Amino acid sequence: MDIFDSKNISPMLISERVDPYDDVDSIFELKFDGIRCIAYIDNHSTDLRNKRNMSLLPRFPELESLHENCLCKCILDGELNVLINGKPDFYEVQRRTVLSDPFKIELAYKKHPANFVVYDIIYLNDKLVTDLPLIERKKLLDEVINESDILSKSRYVETNGIAMYKFAEVTGLEGVVGKKKQSLYWFGKRSKDWKKIKILNEEDFICIGYMFNKNSMTTLILAKYNDNDELIITNHVSLGVSISKLKQHGMRFSSCPIDNLKGYADATWIEPMVCTIEYMPSEKEGIRQPTLKSVRDDKLPEECKI
Amino acid sequence: MAVAHKSAISVGLLYIPVGLYKSTKEISVSFNQLCKDTHERVKYKKICPSCNKEVTNDDIIKGYEYEKGKYVTFTEDELDKIKTKKDKTIHIEHFAKMSDVDQIYYEKNYYVVPEPGAEKAYELLRQAMLSQEKVGIAKTVIGTTENLMVLYPTENGIIAKILFYQSEIQAVPVAITKPEVSKPEVDMAKIMIDSMTSTFDPAIYHDEYQVKLRQAIEIKIAGKEIVNVDNESPNNIIDLMEAMKKTVEMAKGNKGLA
Numbered sequence: 001m002d003i004f005d006s007k008n009i010s011p012m013l014i015s016e017r018v019d020p021y022d023d024v025d026s027i028f029e030l031k032f033d034g035i036r037c038i039a040y041i042d043n044h045s046t047d048l049r050n051k052r053n054m055s056l057l058p059r060f061p062e063l064e065s066l067h068e069n070c071l072c073k074c075i076l077d078g079e080l081n082v083l084i085n086g087k088p089d090f091y092e093v094q095r096r097t098v099l100s101d102p103f104k105i106e107l108a109y110k111k112h113p114a115n116f117v118v119y120d121i122i123y124l125n126d127k128l129v130t131d132l133p134l135i136e137r138k139k140l141l142d143e144v145i146n147e148s149d150i151l152s153k154s155r156y157v158e159t160n161g162i163a164m165y166k167f168a169e170v171t172g173l174e175g176v177v178g179k180k181k182q183s184l185y186w187f188g189k190r191s192k193d194w195k196k197i198k199i200l201n202e203e204d205f206i207c208i209g210y211m212f213n214k215n216s217m218t219t220l221i222l223a224k225y226n227d228n229d230e231l232i233i234t235n236h237v238s239l240g241v242s243i244s245k246l247k248q249h250g251m252r253f254s255s256c257p258i259d260n261l262k263g264y265a266d267a268t269w270i271e272p273m274v275c276t277i278e279y280m281p282s283e284k285e286g287i288r289q290p291t292l293k294s295v296r297d298d299k300l301p302e303e304c305k306i
Numbered sequence: 307m308a309v310a311h312k313s314a315i316s317v318g319l320l321y322i323p324v325g326l327y328k329s330t331k332e333i334s335v336s337f338n339q340l341c342k343d344t345h346e347r348v349k350y351k352k353i354c355p356s357c358n359k360e361v362t363n364d365d366i367i368k369g370y371e372y373e374k375g376k377y378v379t380f381t382e383d384e385l386d387k388i389k390t391k392k393d394k395t396i397h398i399e400h401f402a403k404m405s406d407v408d409q410i411y412y413e414k415n416y417y418v419v420p421e422p423g424a425e426k427a428y429e430l431l432r433q434a435m436l437s438q439e440k441v442g443i444a445k446t447v448i449g450t451t452e453n454l455m456v457l458y459p460t461e462n463g464i465i466a467k468i469l470f471y472q473s474e475i476q477a478v479p480v481a482i483t484k485p486e487v488s489k490p491e492v493d494m495a496k497i498m499i500d501s502m503t504s505t506f507d508p509a510i511y512h513d514e515y516q517v518k519l520r521q522a523i524e525i526k527i528a529g530k531e532i533v534n535v536d537n538e539s540p541n542n543i544i545d546l547m548e549a550m551k552k553t554v555e556m557a558k559g560n561k562g563l564a
Contacts, residue, residue: 030550032543083541102333103520107527115543147544155547163557167550 004075004123008053009038010188011077012120014177018195020165026178027135027156028164031196032117033090033174034081035097039066039116042073048080048116056080059097062109062150063116069151074144075123077185078154082114087172091284118145119154122185130185137185165197174280175199200278202293205235206301208257209269210243218243220275220292221267223258224306231258232306237277240292249273249295272301310416311448315431315457317398322428323421324396326448326466330414335519390452396466398442398457407441407456411469418457418464428464435459 003009037056040047046066048056057064060080070076081088082096092112099105121140122130129137141153157164164176175198183193205222208231213219222235243251254271256264274296279287309325316322339348352361368385369377420428435441435457442457444466458465 030547081543083543083546086541086546088543100331102331103335103523106520107524112541117543117547149542152544152547155551157551157554160554160558163554164550166557167553171546171550 002126003128004040004042004073004126007040007047007049009049009075009122011036011038011051012186012194013188013190014194014196015190015192016195017198018178020162020176020197021178021195022159022161023178024159025182026161026180027138027158028161028176028178029119029154029156030164030168030173031175031177031198032079032081033088034079034093037078037080037116038122039076039078039118041067041070041076043067056097059099059105060109060114061105062113066116066151069146069148071144071146072125073123074121074125076116076118076141076144077120077122078116078118080114080116082112084112088174090174113150115150115152117152117154120185130187133182133184134179135181161197165199169199172281173199199281201281201287202276202278203287204274204276204296204299204304205237206231206272206304207246207270207275207295208233208272209264209267210241210246211264211267213238217241221264222275222277223272224304225302226306229302231272233258233261234306235277235287235290237275237290237292239290245292245295246270246273249297274299274301274304309419311394311446313394313396313446315396315398315418315428315442315444317431317442320427320431322431323424324418324428325421326416326418329417329465333513334516335523389450390447392450393447396444396446396455396457398444400443401435401438401440402443402456404439404441404458407443407469410475411472413468413470416466416468418466431457432459432464435464436461 035056036051037048040049044067046057046064048060048063048066050056063080079088080093082092083089084092089112092108093114096105096108096114099108118141120134121137121144122128124140124144129140132140138156145151145153147153158181161176161178168174168176175196178195178197180193183191205224207220208223209221211219211221217238218241219236219238220241221233222237223231223233226232251273252271254269256267256269257272276293276296277287277290278293279290282288310328311326313326314321314323340346341348352366353359354361354365367379367381369379371377418428431442436459441459444455444457446453446455454469454471456467456469458467
């Protein structure tokens with residue numbers, strides 16, 4: 001069956017996060033905080049699938065007419081996003097993905113309509129174009145896409161990743177993606193040809209224990225002292241966590257440092273250790289996508305205050 | 307759309323992992339009950355009229371009124387023992403002709419969608435049933451209810467039609483008599499039907515009350531939001547990307563001068 005009809009493409013992925021860089025062999029584009037989608041477009045219909053191959057059009061009906069802005073049958077790779085105050089707002093996208101009441105959906109898109117930013121093309125006029133270098137595929141986009149309020153081409157710059165990173169940081173965007181100009185498109189592959197540069201904040205917390213959750217990941221229990229010098233649990237972190245990382249820094253078992261604590265029956269308690277957590281800046285929640293970066297031996301737990 | 311029931315069709319040697327998805331959605335606008343003065347959501351409290359105090363879930367047991375004012379009671383444990391063992395598999399008991407299942411038994415429909423890897427076995431079953439115009443009569447447990455269903459093949463896939471049990475179907479309350487009618491009378495009725503026949507298009511029918519209700523709500527929301535919460539930033543992604551290009555170009559220019 002033709003790939004257009006079977007509609008089960010896994011998009012190419014980014015293998016690593018790096019610090020801002022410049023590279024003459026790369027182009028850089030903005031990373032938009034939305035949902036990665038593959039758009040299947042022919043003369044009279046649009047289908048939009050997320051990475052798990054679920055159709056998103058029932059949730060985002062305002063994008064049903066994307067094909068009206070495309071000149072040929074094609075498969076496009078891009079990001080569905082919703083702008084609020086001029087910036088992509090992931091919380092609005094997330095809220096939309098769980099709305100099922102058609103009237104609430106209608107109210108939502110009349111107020112903040114979604115749009116689709118295209119950064120790649122996979123298929124054009126019944127043929128795969130994945131063997132063309134990225135820079136050639138970008139040229140094809142110019143021939144295919146007629147930009148509108150709901151459909152646009154991702155703008156890119158050559159070489160200057162650091163300057164773009166600064167723009168993203170000042171503007172409050174998620175980050176920047178650097179891609180080799182010659183990179184080919186590999187389905188589902190985590191490629192080193194594409195790198196992300198994310199804008200992250202850091203903060204120190206006191207790790208007071210850990211637990212194993214259902215999917216056998218380890219979760220650290222993070223706390224801070226309040227103004228009355230009482231320990232308060234503030235967050236959990238699972239990404240980047242391994243017990244061996246804690247052991248390297250002399251982890252020792254202890255008892256629960258907080259009296260009358262509920263909901264932590266399965267936790268293992270340790271002597272307080274200071275950990276640095278990396279997270280995405282967020283106006284709505286304290287820390288988003290927290291990741292354990294390192295354990296600090298040079299800072300006392302008492303210095304971590306709310 | 308979230309899967310309503312993760313299951314598998316079991317028939318003979320075939321075992322086909324599938325998910326059931328709802329085929330309909332709720333479109334009625336639902337209102338909340340608010341206190342007239344404060345606009346707070348009204349809460350329900352369960353009160354026992356004898357003790358005159360609020361009862362929590364822990365204080366409530368189930369009772370069956372077998373005679374006025376007389377109850378036999380059950381605890382949740384006692385009821386759990388009786389409940390059907392949770393067999394989520396869809397067991398096809400036998401196949402039947404499509405025309406064997408009277409429409410009056412149809413309750414609601416689910417889309418049956420194969421899990422990854424099960425597409426071929428699913429397609430096999432669908433094609434075979436469709437070409438023989440047969441449906442699968444099957445049993446499964448959804449939640450805690452034991453369901454009888456037919457697996458119904460269509461051009462696009464398999465539909466699970468939940469059936470009412472025979473004991474749930476009511477007889478017609480008044481017997482309908484069939485008076486004698488003459489051929490000219492029947493012919494006249496046929497002409498009327500012919501003249502009024504056109505293709506059924508479900509898209510042209512709407513719940514008019516819901517349409518008006520939505521319009522009324524939108525007008526009220528618009529009235530409340532005269533002050534837009536958005537600041538004056540342009541809500542256009544192209545503008546944002548063009549601003550980026552300009553900024554990067556300028557930074558490059560400055561570097562050249564330095």
